[in-house]
Amino acid sequence: MSPDVEPSGDASRLPLAETDIPALVSRIHRASGQLDAVARMLGEGKGCAEVIPQFVAARRALDKVAFKVIESALRMCLTDPEASAQDRARLERLFLSLS
Numbered sequence: 079m080s081p082d083v084e085p086s087g088d089a090s091r092l093p094l095a096e097t098d099i100p101a102l103v104s105r106i107h108r109a110s111g112q113l114d115a116v117a118r119m120l121g122e123g124k125g126c127a128e129v130i131p132q133f134v135a136a137r138r139a140l141d142k143v144a145f146k147v148i149e150s151a152l153r154m155c156l157t158d159p160e161a162s163a164q165d166r167a168r169l170e171r172l173f174l175s176l177s
Contacts, residue, residue, distance in 0.1 A: 109139035
């Protein structure tokens with residue numbers, strides 16, 4: 079994590095919607111399976127043309143889950159009357175760190 083997106087001392091800030099967590103965990107498990115497949119392919123001596131598309135798929139899966147995490151936190155932040163401009167700015171920095 080880059081220094082400009084380190085969490086503040088209050089770890090409870092920027093929470094995720096409870097209802098989003100099972101789908102996020104499921105996406106992470108799928109991405110993990112894709113990475114396991116890449117490792118297996120490398121161990122089997124598969125070539126670049128076979129392995130790279132799997133890397134791309136795994137990276138896209140991780141990107142999607144990261145964006146979904148930000149989306150969930152943003153929804154929570156926008157509906158939380160206690161959310162501050164600092165919270166929104168932190169979410170913006172986190173979002174920009176994904177690109």
